[in-house]
Amino acid sequence: MRTSIATVSLSGGLAEKLQACADAGFDGVEIFEPDLIAGDRSPEEIRALAARLGLTLDLYQPLRDIEGVDEATFAENLRRAGATFATAARLGIDTVLVCSNVATATVDSDDVSAAQLRRLGEVASTHGVRVAFEALAWGRFVDDYRRAWRIVELADHPSVGVCLDSFHVLSRGHDPSAIADIPGDKIFYLQLADAPALSMDVLSWSRHHRLFPGEGAFDLTTFTAHVLSTGFDGPLSLEVFNDTFRQTDPDRTAVHALRSLLWLQDKVAHHPQQSAASHLFPVADAEPAVGFDFVEVKAEDTSEVEVVLDQLGFTARGRHRTKPVSLWVAGAARVVLNEQLARDQAPHIAAVGLAVPDADATTRRAVDLMAPRAFRRTYGSEQPLGSAVAPDGSEIFWSTASADGSHPAWVDEFTDGAPADPASPVRVIDHVNLTQPWQTADEAVLFYTSVFGFSADAPTEVAGPTGLIRSQVMRTADGAVRLPLNVAPHVLSGSAPTQHVAFACTDVLGVARAARARGLPFLPVPDNYYDYVAGKFGVDASVVAELRELDLLYDRDTDGEFVHFYTRTVGNVFFEFVERRGHYDGYGADNAPVRLAAQRRDTAR
Structure with missing residues (x-):
């Protein structure tokens, strides 16, 4: 029309x-x-x-x-x-x-x-x-x-x-x-x-x-x-x-x-009341993503991020054969560290990869919906990926998911690395939290809804030490892909909003203990928080003591429990490790103000 x-x-x-x-x-x-x-x-x-x-x-x-x-x-x-x-x-x-x-x-x-x-x-x-x-x-x-x-x-x-x-x-x-x-x-x-x-x-x-x-x-x-x-x-x-x-x-x-x-x-x-659609613009059909493929952290020097990933139990899968890019793996979670064309850039989330049922169909839909293409130089021997630039400038890539659950073909472009630990308690990327400029937040909702078929949860607001943060989660129906989009308050000159990647674990306490043994400094959580957890949830004293010892945070609702911890921020990015117990489907929203205040104190120090 x-x-x-x-x-x-x-x-x-x-x-x-x-x-x-x-x-x-x-x-x-x-x-x-x-x-x-x-x-x-x-x-x-x-x-x-x-x-x-x-x-x-x-x-x-x-x-x-x-x-x-x-x-x-x-x-x-x-x-x-x-x-x-x-x-x-x-x-x-x-x-x-x-x-x-x-x-x-x-x-x-x-x-x-x-x-x-x-x-x-x-x-x-x-x-x-x-x-x-x-x-x-x-x-x-x-x-x-x-x-x-x-x-x-x-x-x-x-x-x-x-x-x-x-x-x-x-x-x-x-x-x-x-x-x-x-x-x-x-x-x-x-x-x-x-x-x-x-x-x-x-x-x-x-x-x-x-x-x-x-x-x-x-x-x-x-x-x-x-x-x-x-x-x-x-x-x-x-x-x-x-x-x-x-x-x-x-x-x-x-x-x-x-x-x-x-x-x-x-x-x-596609509405049942619409019998004839020939006069409507034909947009290519594409099924939503079935999971995260990778997340990319970009910086002039990614060595500090490499140290953190190593302490968290990730394996260095290798270096790319033609580019200054490395791959780190734990379970089915893949982190790409990119130093190409990154002069003077601090570590930040630059791209997110999605595994989709049909990459060509997703590409056709992105073109029909005028999504700008993200350009990456790709040689003939390398796997091409579908791509688009999100409203905040993040690059989104996609490739067809392997039917047998094996790793995608592009992983084989990384060589001289160690095999991944098959017993890793880290399973997959749980969610990627992207901070949005105020002027593109609504555009981002439409971008992810229209191009990728995500649905938008109701927006929420989180109180932080510098103001309210408006958060809206874009997700697939099954929760395999979750992208919380945060509109942060005005930040001080010279600072930048942080973003983070959360990894789903089968044993977050084990991950925390092993990381601490390897020397990882956690984001410190104040004692007042644990008194609050004990009073609110009636958690056993021994459990609270364990949470306190490892700087873990806790949440519970009628569907299950949520235990998680955060790393300190490197550049503009930090990592979160989460364990969802039962059918818990949230993100520990009540813990966000604690995390924000702790990060502010940690940055000041």
């Missing part, structure tokens, strides 16, 4: 926004009136610019506070509307958005509103313009799309139809199934936005916290399927009011926005 976006969703001036939309690949745009009146180009110049860029101008908006008023007020409103319609005609736009009255409505009557919309339609038609009437979620009298449709039916004018906006429908919890009762040719426009689940007034929620499809809590797939079931053939258009998107690079935001519409079309195409 054709795609469109409201200029209010992007930062910059109007011409800059149009260029960004065209470069991203949108078919059209909605012109937000304040963008036009703040610019120095005439409507005719904007119309010509859009034509040169290959963009249609699909909607002019918004025309506010028109219907539900007394006759004297309506006469003035008609004059104002006529000026708006004239501007739309100069732009070459044939549809104007009219919002239900919020500020001046005094007459709560469908008949009165319908009669006024009919007269509005008469004026609009003289300019070659249609009126798309939208029920705002905070409208004084009309705040439900079903009532808006009743009024449009009563108006009974060919130039008057409805605009359906997913936010105004879903934020109020209205059932979208009645959309199917609206004739498709009377749905003049469709606007789409997602949003997080928040408890606040709908106006503030709408103005500051809308998201692109796939990033929030709304069921946009079902909503859109209901609209398309009517025969609606207009564009899928985004109207997203968001403080972050209004102050970040419009070129990047436009690509991000279009990816969300491609993802949505893919979801709708």
Whole structure:
């Protein structure tokens, strides 16, 4: 289907926004009136610019506070509307958005509103313009799309139809199934936005916290399927009011926005209500990852990380035959240490490898969803890997998982190493914690959801010594891949946010004892914490003593127990070792403030 976006969703001036939309690949745009009146180009110049860029101008908006008023007020409103319609005609736009009255409505009557919309339609038609009437979620009298449709039916004018906006429908919890009762040719426009689940007034929620499809809590797939079931053939258009998107690079935001519409079309195409999907963008199918393949730590000098891995019982599997890269292995957990093109870089997580059922299928899906490719020089004798660059700059690689469970072919490119210990209590990579810049956090959720088929857990907040950390876990349904994405508070100049890799163990106490015997310095945990554990969980004194001795942390819920420890930070990365007992599925969230405070003290020392 054709795609469109409201200029209010992007930062910059109007011409800059149009260029960004065209470069991203949108078919059209909605012109937000304040963008036009703040610019120095005439409507005719904007119309010509859009034509040169290959963009249609699909909607002019918004025309506010028109219907539900007394006759004297309506006469003035008609004059104002006529000026708006004239501007739309100069732009070459044939549809104007009219919002239900919020500020001046005094007459709560469908008949009165319908009669006024009919007269509005008469004026609009003289300019070659249609009126798309939208029920705002905070409208004084009309705040439900079903009532808006009743009024449009009563108006009974060919130039008057409805605009359906997913936010105004879903934020109020209205059932979208009645959309199917609206004739498709009377749905003049469709606007789409997602949003997080928040408890606040709908106006503030709408103005500051809308998201692109796939990033929030709304069921946009079902909503859109209901609209398309009517025969609606207009564009899928985004109207997203968001403080972050209004102050970040419009070129990047436009690509991000279009990816969300491609993802949505893919979801709708697979919806049981959607019988014919030929008009929807075809996104290649790919099954989610079945596990982690590797994690890569990059630095100019990785020797300090090598020492830590050795103390933790990892085996040096060898050096790459053509690159300054080494591989360390414990169980099925693989850590790649990369010193290539890393001058002046401290140790940090640079890449994550995924094992997928079909690498070619994942690559096709990444291309369809406009994921930028990560370039790594690969020689003819080396295994090529699928790749993409995540919004935070991390590189994601993938290869087809071995059916027999053996190691991937790329491991054989590492030579002169020792065989891995078959009795290692370390099993796999449990999760990789990636710190996100504030301006890319929402984009990252969509990236992992759309390209890799991960689901997003509900966001949580963790209190640290320098502020709140917002965390949201991206994961596969079976938990084989877990990527907690953390938005950290502002850090002091010269410092960088830390990231970490967690490894799943069958015996975390054994790993801790062996590592301590090899001289590994653990992240020190304060005695107060162990008094808290004993009181909260009623843990036996001998168990608490063992936890205290090894600087281990503990958590428990109705499904099981969680025992884990952290290493000290090397550069910007540290390691965590976890043992999940029973069916425990969390991450010891209550222990995070303890860890953050301990790391701050350790760094200060």
